[in-house]
Amino acid sequence: MWEYTDKVKEHFLNPRNVGEVENPDGAATVGSLACGDALKLTFKVDENGRIQDARFKTFGCASAIASASALTEMIKGKTVEEAATITNQDIANFLGGLPEEKMHCSVMGREALEAAIAHYRGEPGPIEEGKIICECFGVTEEEIARVVKENNLRTIEEVTNYTKAGGGCGNCHETIQEIIDRVRGEGQAVIRPKLSNIQKIKMIEETIDREIRPLLHQDGGDLELIDVVGNRVLVATRGACASCAASHLTMKQVVEAKLRELVWPELEVEEVSQ
Amino acid sequence: MNPVYLDNNATSQVAPEVLEAMLPYFHDLYGNPSSMHTFGGQVGRRVRQAREQVAALINAQPEEIIFTSCGTESDNTAIRSALATNPGKRHLVTTRVEHPAIHSLVARLAQEGYRATEVPVDADGRLNMAQYAKSLTPDTAIVSCMWANNETGVIFPVEEAAVLARNRGILFHTDAVQAVGKIPIDMRRSAIDLLSISGHKLHAPKGVGVLYVRKGTRFAPFLIGGHQEKGRRGGTENVPSLIGLGLACELAGQNLEKENTLVKSLRDKLENALLERIPRSRVNGDRLNRLPNTSNISFEFVEGEAILLRLNEFGICASSGSACTSGSLQPSHVLRAMGVPFTMAHGSIRFSLSVYNTEKEIDFVIDTLPPIIDSLRKLSPYWEVGDAICSRVEG
Numbered sequence: 001m002w003e004y005t006d007k008v009k010e011h012f013l014n015p016r017n018v019g020e021v022e023n024p025d026g027a028a029t030v031g032s033l034a035c036g037d038a039l040k041l042t043f044k045v046d047e048n049g050r051i052q053d054a055r056f057k058t059f060g061c062a063s064a065i066a067s068a069s070a071l072t073e074m075i076k077g078k079t080v081e082e083a084a085t086i087t088n089q090d091i092a093n094f095l096g097g098l099p100e101e102k103m104h105c106s107v108m109g110r111e112a113l114e115a116a117i118a119h120y121r122g123e124p125g126p127i128e129e130g131k132i133i134c135e136c137f138g139v140t141e142e143e144i145a146r147v148v149k150e151n152n153l154r155t156i157e158e159v160t161n162y163t164k165a166g167g168g169c170g171n172c173h174e175t176i177q178e179i180i181d182r183v184r185g186e187g188q189a190v191i192r193p194k195l196s197n198i199q200k201i202k203m204i205e206e207t208i209d210r211e212i213r214p215l216l217h218q219d220g221g222d223l224e225l226i227d228v229v230g231n232r233v234l235v236a237t238r239g240a241c242a243s244c245a246a247s248h249l250t251m252k253q254v255v256e257a258k259l260r261e262l263v264w265p266e267l268e269v270e271e272v273s274q
Numbered sequence: 275m276n277p278v279y280l281d282n283n284a285t286s287q288v289a290p291e292v293l294e295a296m297l298p299y300f301h302d303l304y305g306n307p308s309s310m311h312t313f314g315g316q317v318g319r320r321v322r323q324a325r326e327q328v329a330a331l332i333n334a335q336p337e338e339i340i341f342t343s344c345g346t347e348s349d350n351t352a353i354r355s356a357l358a359t360n361p362g363k364r365h366l367v368t369t370r371v372e373h374p375a376i377h378s379l380v381a382r383l384a385q386e387g388y389r390a391t392e393v394p395v396d397a398d399g400r401l402n403m404a405q406y407a408k409s410l411t412p413d414t415a416i417v418s419c420m421w422a423n424n425e426t427g428v429i430f431p432v433e434e435a436a437v438l439a440r441n442r443g444i445l446f447h448t449d450a451v452q453a454v455g456k457i458p459i460d461m462r463r464s465a466i467d468l469l470s471i472s473g474h475k476l477h478a479p480k481g482v483g484v485l486y487v488r489k490g491t492r493f494a495p496f497l498i499g500g501h502q503e504k505g506r507r508g509g510t511e512n513v514p515s516l517i518g519l520g521l522a523c524e525l526a527g528q529n530l531e532k533e534n535t536l537v538k539s540l541r542d543k544l545e546n547a548l549l550e551r552i553p554r555s556r557v558n559g560d561r562l563n564r565l566p567n568t569s570n571i572s573f574e575f576v577e578g579e580a581i582l583l584r585l586n587e588f589g590i591c592a593s594s595g596s597a598c599t600s601g602s603l604q605p606s607h608v609l610r611a612m613g614v615p616f617t618m619a620h621g622s623i624r625f626s627l628s629v630y631n632t633e634k635e636i637d638f639v640i641d642t643l644p645p646i647i648d649s650l651r652k653l654s655p656y657w658e659v660g661d662a663i664c665s666r667v668e669g
Contacts, residue, residue, distance in 0.1 A: 012583065033617050058653055
């Protein structure tokens with residue numbers, strides 16, 4: 001049995017915004033009966049460019065229904081531009097997480113949203129063309145590459161969980177691995193996962209402990225992490241560092257550089273006196 | 275909330291009498307049946323009785339019964355033994371709709387260099403006997419063909435198939451875990467050489483099984499160890515469970531008629547009422563030649579996991595062959611082998627009853643399921659005002 005969060009169960013048992021908007025401004029259907037899930041999303045935009053109503057119809061399992069219900073709740077009241085930034089991870093987060101094997105439900109939500117926005121803007125569908133990699137589930141190279149990039153996927157199994165690709169006959173496993181290798185080979189910084197605050201703080205602490213403290217200890221100095229506010233890392237110097245005139249430079253050149261490299265590229269280290 | 279348990283092909287409740295019979299062997303009578311002292315020896319006598327009880331249910335001889343830890347172990351033992359005792363033969367025959375215990379084992383054997391033929395089934399899940407006969411070759415070591423399918427309940431003509439195999443000097447194994455206790459089995463009049471039983475499918479506990487090995491069949495053990503089971507299966511006996519299984523088999527013999535009258539009539543009532551009340555639904559599998567307790571029904575344009583979880587809210591337990599519940603991304607291999615269309619396969623629900631089900635429970639399901647299907651169809655983009663619009667959406 002799947003471990004669904006209470007929020008998934010709640011949205012599955014009492015789905016919000018079921019149906020179709022009359023005369024929709026944006027509309028799209030993704031998925032298919034053969035694949036086992038499909039989602040039809042329709043929305044209406046008011047004169048200020050805000051999504052005033054959004055409705056869905058889903059054929060699929062509990063998490064597919066919950067993801068679609070969540071998606072409609074998330075985009076209502078947003079401008080189309082704001083809605084366009086929603087990722088599949090945002091949908092999963094809204095629901096308190098999805099089982100790994102069910103992440104493809106959140107990806108289906110994001111795909112429907114994108115296709116409906118493209119329809120609203122009069123653009124061609126985002127992933128209409130492209131080379132089909134997985135014949136069983138009709139998944140294209142672009143789709144796989146994108147999901148790998150956005151969710152920092154590492155294995156074929158993860159790609160299957162997120163897109164279904166490779167979940168049928170398995171003939172495409174080699175090609176999927178090539179796509180993973182290629183995408184992960186391009187610019188490491190781009191494919192960093194989104195970090196939660198807790199994850200960020202933990203990684204900063206670990207990096208200070210492992211990479212930075214030993215360097216400072218060599219000169220009899222030390223460093224204490226005081227707080228993390230957004231991307232600002234507040235630290236206080238201790239020992240020899242506290243009275244060292246060059247400590248500002250150390251902060252920028254050593255501490256900040258290390259944290260940017262190993263944790264998050266936008267971090268800024270600030271020294272506070274405490 | 276008391277569950278309405280209609281998932282007996284997955285596992286069944288331990289009969290209260292069975293549990294009662296097992297309990298003393300956990301505390302007072304914990305001796306090892308192999309021991310020389312009376313304390314252990316009395317347990318050995320009780321294990322012998324359990325062996326006789328199991329043998330009686332399938333009209334076999336007690337020495338043809340080997341206790342194992344589960345149906346899967348029995349299946350693995352049977353196939354590996356047949357291959358080990360026929361070292362010159364490199365071919366196996368099985369079916370496309372076997373349980374994973376056979377299906378995955380055959381896939382492994384293929385990697386090890388054996389050739390395997392999987393005999394197809396027709397749209398009603400019936401074995402293609404002409405193809406089966408053609409698949410038997412001088413190189414074939416063993417046939418493994420389930421007696422009854424766990425998902426659809428369809429019963430295979432294993433007796434006839436076993437005769438064809440015997441005439442060609444080929445061993446015949448049947449995974450009978452779903453059939454034993456539900457339909458009469460008579461090994462004295464059978465050409466079957468090896469047969470697997472699982473305890474927890476017939477109201478004995480989990481973790482105990484049986485492999486029947488016809489007297490005179492060459493045998494190679496799977497678990498190597500002590501002299502237990504006459505050296506055919508090492509490992510100290512799971513005494514309480516063996517004793518439980520013995521009694522469960524005796525009770526199954528007594529309940530056999532009930533299975534085919536009472537249980538069958540409840541199953542038929544459930545099936546007919548659901549088919550009548552829910553449009554675009556159908557039974558998967560041959561309705562004439564089927565286990566009396568199993569019904570596999572597809573509800574078109576809804577997905578099985580969603581149905582199960584809605585049923586779960588009412589305490590109703592069933593299972594599904596949909597992709598989302600199969601642990602893979604494709605619907606059940608059994609339904610695919612039968613060529614059940616995707617619109618139906620994703621929405622298949624298996625109800626499997628037991629003698630413990632009541633008419634009240636069945637009436638409850640009959641009242642509860644139709645509104646669930648209706649509400650899920652209202653969510654479905656392929657369904658509009660009471661009918662399918664699949665062709666339109668799919669273009």
